Amino acid sequence: MDRRGFLATSSGAALSLLGAPDPEAIARRVDNPQPGAVRVGHGEVRAIHQMVTTLGDLAAEYGGGHAKHLATRYLTANVGPWLHGRYTEETGRALFAATSQLSHLIGWMAQDLGDDPAHQGEARRYYASAYRLADEAGEPELAATALRGMTVQSIGMGPRYRAEGLALAERCMDYARELSDPRAIAYYQSTHAEAAALDGNHRLAVKSLKSSQAHIERTANAPAGESWAGHFSIGRWAHAAGMILARMGDTAGARTQLREAMEIHGLDRRRSRATVLGNLGEIHFQEGDLDGALATWEEFLDCAEGVQSVKVRAAAEDMRVRLARYQALPAARELSQRAATLLADPA
Numbered sequence: 001m002d003r004r005g006f007l008a009t010s011s012g013a014a015l016s017l018l019g020a021p022d023p024e025a026i027a028r029r030v031d032n033p034q035p036g037a038v039r040v041g042h043g044e045v046r047a048i049h050q051m052v053t054t055l056g057d058l059a060a061e062y063g064g065g066h067a068k069h070l071a072t073r074y075l076t077a078n079v080g081p082w083l084h085g086r087y088t089e090e091t092g093r094a095l096f097a098a099t100s101q102l103s104h105l106i107g108w109m110a111q112d113l114g115d116d117p118a119h120q121g122e123a124r125r126y127y128a129s130a131y132r133l134a135d136e137a138g139e140p141e142l143a144a145t146a147l148r149g150m151t152v153q154s155i156g157m158g159p160r161y162r163a164e165g166l167a168l169a170e171r172c173m174d175y176a177r178e179l180s181d182p183r184a185i186a187y188y189q190s191t192h193a194e195a196a197a198l199d200g201n202h203r204l205a206v207k208s209l210k211s212s213q214a215h216i217e218r219t220a221n222a223p224a225g226e227s228w229a230g231h232f233s234i235g236r237w238a239h240a241a242g243m244i245l246a247r248m249g250d251t252a253g254a255r256t257q258l259r260e261a262m263e264i265h266g267l268d269r270r271r272s273r274a275t276v277l278g279n280l281g282e283i284h285f286q287e288g289d290l291d292g293a294l295a296t297w298e299e300f301l302d303c304a305e306g307v308q309s310v311k312v313r314a315a316a317e318d319m320r321v322r323l324a325r326y327q328a329l330p331a332a333r334e335l336s337q338r339a340a341t342l343l344a345d346p347a
Helices: 003-009 013-018 025-031 042-062 068-083 089-113 117-137 140-156 159-176 182-198 202-217 234-247 251-264 270-286 290-304 310-326 330-344
Strands: none
Touching: 025 089, 025 117, 042 068, 042 089, 042 270, 068 089, 089 117, 089 140, 089 310, 117 140, 140 159, 140 182, 159 182, 182 202, 182 234, 202 234, 234 251, 234 270, 251 270, 270 290, 270 310, 290 310, 290 330, 310 330
8 A cells, every 4th residue: 555645544634534523413404404305214224224234245245346336326326315304313313323334334345445545545534424423323332333444444554553543442442331232342342452462562452352352252152233343253353363463473372263263163254264264374374384374375265256355365465475485386386376366357
């Protein structure tokens, strides 16, 4: 990513981009609807939830590039007029909350689609919009989820943005403290741990990760919720924990967690499995286990076919670079060629 080009939507601008939520926004629209405003009820709110679920499932399976245009079109053509419609305060809060989820989904899709400044800047703006809508609707979990999206972006920018990442993670935890769902709390605490690890504060990272583990273990047999955080399973926690441990230099612990994510807890999404396999292959390689890395990367490429995700493409590029010195080995040469084909796909 062109880091200088991203400065306009990152660094110190991240928190200011959130702006000040308008707690009277819903009441003001209820009291003063625009002339000719469309009547909005619970049916429209349910429609947004259904669309978020449908498009979110597609994106989780095949990456953010597959359905972003559909989600954006739905937001502008359908949901936009509803936000300016005629509704009760109760419906307005539900409408704002549902729109926050849709805005967050589009932000995630843009973030997953490309690591260039345009896509990442677009993602950040949608996350900021999701945050404001959630806060105005009085939904702390949705507000925390939007802040988490921005946190993950900052973490992805690397050490230069470690202060921003930790500040956003702490802002996210301010909202998480209002929640009672242990699955959601575990979700945000794991992100806080990752931001602390990037910042070099391993003591805080370990503390947050242990607390996150305690919360997620309380949900091992509980069904997933409907919210974004409600889908944070123990398998996804294991993946997050593995990456945090890897960032702190504990490759053995990271390998154990990633294996558990794949083999014990299971991951039901193609994109998720490809991402974990890419990370796991990298860890095998770092530990000097070339055979393990080659076998894992072969699984990764099998799973990555058809997935449009910047994370998957980054893993393929990372694999190619690491295998460049082993081109005398037929297995390494074949994997490099398959990765080149994957990366050449404009999708």
